[in-house]
Amino acid sequence: MRFSKRIPHEEAAALNKKVAVFDFVKPTPLGTTWGLGGTCVNVGLYTKKLMHQAALLGEAVNDSMKYGWAVEESSFFGLFTKRSQINFIRLLSSRLLSSRLLSSRLLSSRLLSSLVSFPLVSFLSSPFLSSPFLSSPFLSSPFLSSPFLSSPFLSSPFLSSPFLSSPFLSSPFLSSPFLSSPLTKFCIIKTFFSLSLSLLDKHNWKILRDAIQDHIGSLNFAYRVQLREKNVTYVNAYAKFIGPHQIEAVNKKGKVTTHTSSKYLLAPGLRPNYLDCPGAKEYCITSDDLFALKHCPGKTLLVGASYISLECAGFLKAFGLDVTVMVRSILLRGFDRQMADLIGSYMENHGIRFIKESQVKMVEQVEAGEPGRLLVTYANNAGEQNSEEFNTVVLAIGRQALTQDLNLDVVGVKTNSKNGKIICDEKENSNIPYIHAVGDIVDGKPELTPVAIQAGILLVRRLFGNGTVLCDYNNIPTTVFTPLEYGCIGLTEEKAIEMYGADDIEVYHTNYVPLEFTVAQRRAKECYVKLICLKSQNEKVIGFHYAGPNAGEVTQGYAVALRLGAKKEDFDNTIGIHPTCSEVFTTLQTTKSSGLSIAAAGC
Incomplete structure (x- = not known):
């Protein structure tokens, strides 16, 4: 993914200015470093979104079973296929054989062949939990103090899956002589537990990590090529001021060079x-x-x-x-x-x-x-x-802003003494005429990559072109990619009340159930939306909040509406796309002040 609009240095180069980019990543205490592209690409939004996508795919695999898909045996849910059940029987047999409790004749017994006909994933369910086993000496055994009880298995979706309600637990197998030996029972339980644990741990971190790093590496290379194509000089060195209009740059080999420029744009971002x-x-x-x-x-x-x-x-x-x-x-x-x-x-x-x-x-x-x-x-x-x-x-x-490393005091740039961020006016100007700043490093501005890019582009156009437009820091859309995603634009409910008073605020809200969640029987209790409206301005929407799937995609379009001053009636008069989560905003009727129920209803 690459930004379709120009970024600041490209914009300056397009205006026939000589441009150089100084970029250098100091290693973390662990020694981690990365290539060209900044925090967003290398260790921020891109990498997080890809990890989040991996998580969503895992949920989709789970949901797919309810939608009729038979998942390949290579996945955890492949346990439901007959071949996987047979493989499991073989594994169980080999473990029992190694315990010297059983002879190899078990492999061909009717017992095992009958077991194949039952869903494997039912063993850990039901009757076992109410059996005499729970009052046996086992409960005072070392097992209860083992690492197993604090393992991820006990809080995994595995224990609440359909796996736990199959006919296996009521089959003749459980009353067969085979189970008469307490040691045999323990061996079987241990086998199922250990196998289940190993099968639950099916995500391969290395594969994901390598795939993401390969993609990021390709972006690093593409950015370097892009700089060259745009006639922008790239210097992989750490720069700091040593005097008016003059910087010193040190590369990873310790080589020092000095450079001068008529203008400087600072956008170093922050470090943890x-x-x-x-x-x-x-x-x-x-x-x-x-x-x-x-x-x-x-x-x-x-x-x-x-x-x-x-x-x-x-x-x-x-x-x-x-x-x-x-x-x-x-x-x-x-x-x-x-x-x-x-x-x-x-x-x-x-x-x-x-x-x-x-x-x-x-x-x-x-x-x-x-x-x-x-x-x-x-x-x-x-x-x-x-x-x-x-x-x-x-x-x-x-x-934190590591502005002290830039030697800003040498040239007199003012920073916030509490957080080290650069103090700028509404035009991204510092107190030093030839030094400007955008992004996370600027005091009081949103710490978001798209904000920095937009501010930088508009700054360059004002400095070197005929631009007059300032960056609008209001109604900026953003999304938090948590398991239940959250997208928002504008004011929080608390800030709206603080600015305008509770009597001038009306909040329209509702719970809803995404159609995709219904068949999959996924929890939707927290899926919720609200619009914060200003009564005195004909219910102008000043806050937009959405919790649910695809929050980024849902939120982005509404940012245009809020920038244009949309009112509640504009939302009401918009025809929604049905059935979608986004359409909920076109049908909001219940206000918080009414006290009426907002319980989710079907499509």
């Missing part, structure tokens, strides 16, 4: 913050490392409640991993509170664990390896401490 506690930089990683990680992260702790944290938690859980999110205060700060709570509720109900109102105090290495083992000590707001082991700890606690 690290916790200020023992072991954080030594043993934790960030999103700058996660997407290039060569091994599966295993049991993962994500620290932080940012959209980066929740997005990563979502796709890691979808890959079958044990995922925990540690939250100091609230989820998705800066986003609508109601929508943030919906996202959190959906994630919790899909097996992602949250440790709330807590902070990490120490990270210690228990065992080196890939992924290895880490002991995390944390404390809640009451000061109570706890410890837990994880394979990987991902820090997603915000990002």
Whole structure:
């Protein structure tokens, strides 16, 4: 994917200006670095979206069974095919043989041939859970303190699948003499448990990681070619100011060069913050490392409640991993509170664990390896401490502007003393006439790649062309790619009330059920939309919020409507495409102030 519109340096080159791009990535503490393209391409939106897509495909495989698809035996759901059941029987037989409990004659017994006729995926269900087994000495055995009980298996979709209600548990097999030996029972249970665990772990991290990195590598190369084609000089070196109009650049070999220019556009983006506690930089990683990680992260702790944290938690859980999110205060700060709570509720109900109102105090290495083992000590707001082991700890606690590395003080550029970001006016000008800035590095502006690109293009047109248009930082659409996606435009409900007062705000809202969820019997309780309208301006829509599938695709088009000042009646007078999730916005009738039910109805 490449942007169809020009990006700032291309725009300047098209206006016959001599342009150079200085780009250099300082390695993370883990040693991760990347090529040309910035955070968005290499360790941001592109990589996250591809990981999210992998998670969606996993859900689609699950849903496909309800839609009549017989999934290939190479996948987990291939267990439902007869060939896979036969293969399972062979594996079970070999394990029982190795336990010396049975003879090889079992392989040809009527018992095994009858077992093939029953759906395999029913074994762990039903009657077993109410059998005498639960009152047996087994419950006091070492098994109950084994790693199995804290494994991802117990919180996986496997245990709630149709797999658990088949005829197998009521078959003659369970009352056959074969099961009379307690040791035999234990062997069978252990075999099914271990096999199920191995089958649940069907996602291949390495394949996904390599495919994504190959794609990103091709983009890095394409960008370099593109620069050359546009007559833009590319310098792979870290630049900093050494005087007015003058910079010094150091490449990876330590070679130093100096350069001068009449104009500078700063767009270095931000880098992740690290916790200020023992072991954080030594043993934790960030999103700058996660997407290039060569091994599966295993049991993962994500620290932080940012959209980066929740997005990563979502796709890691979808890959079958044990995922925990540690939250100091609230989820998705800066986003609508109601929508943030919906996202959190959906994630919790899909097996992602949250440790709330807590902070990490120490990270210690228990065992080196890939992924290895880490002991995390944390404390809640009451000061109570706890410890837990994880394979990987991902820090997603915000990002910082490393403007001190640019030597901005040498040329007198003003920055916010609290966050280091550059202070600019509405025209992207710093206090130094020849230095401009766009993107995350600018104080008070949205930290979004498309915003930086748009601001940069318009700036270049004003500087070197006949442009007069300023970047509009209002009604910017964005999407959070959590398991239940969230798209929004404009004001949050809290901000709208703060700006205009509760009496001037009307909120139209409803729950809905995506048609695609119905046959698949997927949870849709949190699928929800709302429009925030300003009464005094004929119900002008000032806030748009959507929680549901394909949020980015749904949200993008409505951004045009809000930019043009759409009112509630414009939504009402628009004919929706049926049946779609997006059409819900054209039929909203219930207001929050009415107190009426918004329970979801069918199509």
